[in-house]
Amino acid sequence: MIPRSLFITIAIMLVLVIALGFYFRQMRRQAYELEPAATAALPVTPPALGPTENVTLYVADDAAGQLRPQAAKIPLPSGRQQRAEELLRALLRICQQPGAGHPLSAASDIRSIYLVDPGVAVIDLNAAFADQHRSGIMVEQLTVNSLVETLAANVPGISRVSILVEGKPRETLAGHADLTQFFDVQTVGQVVSGQ
Amino acid sequence: MNKLLAPLLVVLTLWSAGTSADEKQLFVYAPVATYALPIQVRSGHEYVGLLELLEPLGRVSSEASGRRWRIRFNAIDAEFIPGKTRAQVQGREADLTAPFLVENGRGFVSVASLGTLLPRFLGSAVSFHEGARRLFIGNVAIRPSFRLDADPQPHLVVNFGSSVNPTISTEPGRLRMVFKHDPVVGPENPSISFDSKIITEANFSEANGVAELDIAGSIPLIASFSNNARTITVSAAPTVANVSPGGATPPGTTGAPGTATTAAGNPVAQMGATPAPAAPTPPNAQQNVNRLLAVVDPAHGGDERGAALADALSEKDVTLGFGRLLRHELEIRGFSVLLLRDGDNTLALDQRAETANAAHAIVYVSLHAVSQGNGAGVYTALMPVAGQNNGTFRAWNSAQASSLSVSRMVESAVASELGKKQFQVREAAASLRPLNNVTMPAVAVELAPGPNGIADLTSASYQQKAAAAIADGINSVRDRLVAQP
Numbered sequence: 001m002i003p004r005s006l007f008i009t010i011a012i013m014l015v016l017v018i019a020l021g022f023y024f025r026q027m028r029r030q031a032y033e034l035e036p037a038a039t040a041a042l043p044v045t046p047p048a049l050g051p052t053e054n055v056t057l058y059v060a061d062d063a064a065g066q067l068r069p070q071a072a073k074i075p076l077p078s079g080r081q082q083r084a085e086e087l088l089r090a091l092l093r094i095c096q097q098p099g100a101g102h103p104l105s106a107a108s109d110i111r112s113i114y115l116v117d118p119g120v121a122v123i124d125l126n127a128a129f130a131d132q133h134r135s136g137i138m139v140e141q142l143t144v145n146s147l148v149e150t151l152a153a154n155v156p157g158i159s160r161v162s163i164l165v166e167g168k169p170r171e172t173l174a175g176h177a178d179l180t181q182f183f184d185v186q187t188v189g190q191v192v193s194g195q
Numbered sequence: 196m197n198k199l200l201a202p203l204l205v206v207l208t209l210w211s212a213g214t215s216a217d218e219k220q221l222f223v224y225a226p227v228a229t230y231a232l233p234i235q236v237r238s239g240h241e242y243v244g245l246l247e248l249l250e251p252l253g254r255v256s257s258e259a260s261g262r263r264w265r266i267r268f269n270a271i272d273a274e275f276i277p278g279k280t281r282a283q284v285q286g287r288e289a290d291l292t293a294p295f296l297v298e299n300g301r302g303f304v305s306v307a308s309l310g311t312l313l314p315r316f317l318g319s320a321v322s323f324h325e326g327a328r329r330l331f332i333g334n335v336a337i338r339p340s341f342r343l344d345a346d347p348q349p350h351l352v353v354n355f356g357s358s359v360n361p362t363i364s365t366e367p368g369r370l371r372m373v374f375k376h377d378p379v380v381g382p383e384n385p386s387i388s389f390d391s392k393i394i395t396e397a398n399f400s401e402a403n404g405v406a407e408l409d410i411a412g413s414i415p416l417i418a419s420f421s422n423n424a425r426t427i428t429v430s431a432a433p434t435v436a437n438v439s440p441g442g443a444t445p446p447g448t449t450g451a452p453g454t455a456t457t458a459a460g461n462p463v464a465q466m467g468a469t470p471a472p473a474a475p476t477p478p479n480a481q482q483n484v485n486r487l488l489a490v491v492d493p494a495h496g497g498d499e500r501g502a503a504l505a506d507a508l509s510e511k512d513v514t515l516g517f518g519r520l521l522r523h524e525l526e527i528r529g530f531s532v533l534l535l536r537d538g539d540n541t542l543a544l545d546q547r548a549e550t551a552n553a554a555h556a557i558v559y560v561s562l563h564a565v566s567q568g569n570g571a572g573v574y575t576a577l578m579p580v581a582g583q584n585n586g587t588f589r590a591w592n593s594a595q596a597s598s599l600s601v602s603r604m605v606e607s608a609v610a611s612e613l614g615k616k617q618f619q620v621r622e623a624a625a626s627l628r629p630l631n632n633v634t635m636p637a638v639a640v641e642l643a644p645g646p647n648g649i650a651d652l653t654s655a656s657y658q659q660k661a662a663a664a665i666a667d668g669i670n671s672v673r674d675r676l677v678a679q680p
Contacts, residue, residue: 062567065623136641138568177626178627187577
């Protein structure tokens with residue numbers, strides 16, 4: 001003879017198991033339905049996490065043939081490397097806007113920045129950045145100067161900058177600016193300030 | 196297998212050597228450019244590409260429409276029919292000496308037709324030395340005059356009226372001047388005898404685009420340049436006992452027995468030519484005769500097109516025409532010029548720097564073109580100025596450092612002259628190779644469109660104005676360049 005209390009306990013547990021099973025099934029269906037929308041909404045570059053900071057971006061101006069310092073407020077992560085990447089992406093966004101003074105292709109992106117002690121920054125551009133860049137001594141040099149100067153002004157401790165494309169060394173940016181050498185921050189700074 | 200391959204290789208080598216040795220060229224001398232074009236032989240007639248011939252002289256375009264091949268040069272329209280010897284130029288008939296040819300979309304006219312055909316396009320006099328394949332457009336010919344002076348020793352003064360840059364070689368009793376890029380033509384009588392026992396005769400001849408002036412003498416002769424290379428004086432070579440340790444040979448003197456050199460002692464101004472061996476003149480004299488060589492480097496070329504300036508216009512084509520003009524402008528200011536590229540050939544950046552450095556020139560100018568902006572940009576290498584003497588050896592990537600201060604002087608001078616000619620000018624430093632590999636003062640000039648937009652980049656007059664300004668700028672700091680250590 002099964003005691004009455006045990007019978008009731010088993011019945012309640014059975015109901016709970018069935019209810020939980022039904023609940024999990026519903027949850028899985030919901031997750032499946034939401035998945036495509038979630039993928040489509042993913043940003044190309046994850047948003048920076050961190051407090052908003054005042055920075056100075058050195059934006060190229062083709063008409064004037066020089067860089068213009070431009071103050072901006074952007075969220076910056078605490079890590080030096082991520083901070084450097086976000087800075088250059090912010091710079092890029094200005095040049096990708098319609099009517100920009102130094103237009104860059106919308107597909108241009110910074111793949112990564114490696115900070116190597118002592119004082120070396122390696123900027124890795126995506127292929128579109130270089131492949132779709134306009135060709136010419138001035139326009140290419142302005143791009144290089146803009147990247148180097150913006151980095152040096154906002155990430156302390158950088159003295160030399162190297163530029164790669166898709167993780168590999170490349171002869172020139174678009175036929176002129178030599179990318180095989182390191183760019184000396186001090187020398188570029190003198191050029192920029194002398195303009 | 197090797198036994199089979201060896202004779203094949205020998206045959207191929209001999210064939211290729213014969214091909215290059217027998218290559219026929221048409222040399223064109225015009226006020227805006229001096230250039231050479233390959234000659235094709237078809238059915239026993241010599242042909243030259245009409246588009247290629249007119250390109251350095253003005254704005255030119257062509258199109259094939261049905262059986263007809265049309266060309267527009269500046270405002271002159273002409274129409275040719277392949278296989279026919281009759282053409283229409285500005286609505287008027289013109290006869291060709293051989294049927295017109297079209298190969299791969301390119302139109303070819305017989306070389307013998309040029310004397311009558313070209314004046315219809317150019318509106319100026321054309322003198323064609325058909326046997327020598329030398330074509331003179333406008334009043335460019337340089338006709339030398341001779342004067343034999345007896346005091347203090349017999350010497351022959353050959354006055355050309357314009358700067359010349361011959362390759363000079365000597366052998367006992369003979370001094371030979373070979374003019375490849377100068378429009379030198381012969382005197383009325385190609386053979387002149389002199390009433391002298393030391394310098395007896397001068398003979399002029401021309402063949403396959405090259406003019407040659409042979410001076411005969413009874414003793415070894417030397418040549419010296421003066422009057423901005425407009426005058427060459429031929430005299431008896433000093434004997435060894437007469438040469439002082441400090442270099443008694445006059446500055447600008449070149450040519451000693453068994454040597455070959457160019458005006459001002461410079462290497463032959465053509466890529467691919469065998470460099471002339473240095474004349475065994477005393478060190479001081481040798482330094483002096485090398486002082487006025489400028490290297491002009493039309494950027495890109497061959498497989499490397501440079502910027503696409505327009506749908507059918509590459510940077511490499513603009514820089515080549517611009518380079519030829521700059522060569523001319525520098526030459527008329529007394530400079531010898533080494534043009535690194537005088538055709539559509541690929542040259543590596545290292546190769547350009549190596550050639551420039553080996554030439555020991557006083558200045559290097561790299562020429563570029565761009566479709567954006569307007570005016571011109573003048574650039575020097577992006578590197579710190581050398582603060583200390585690094586000795587004889589220089590690092591390849593910073594070879595320019597010790598010349599950078601003078602390069603900036605050249606940059607300012609060129610920019611100033613461009614500004615005087617109403618060009619909007621930018622000056623800056625750029626990480627542009629091979630500027631940093633060049634051991635002499637070096638600048639790059641990037642020509643941008645003018646008031647007429649992109650069409651200016653192919654305009655001979657616009658390029659001419661820019662080339663003249665660059666040459667003026669370089670000439671204005673000539674003394675500083677010559678004083679380079």
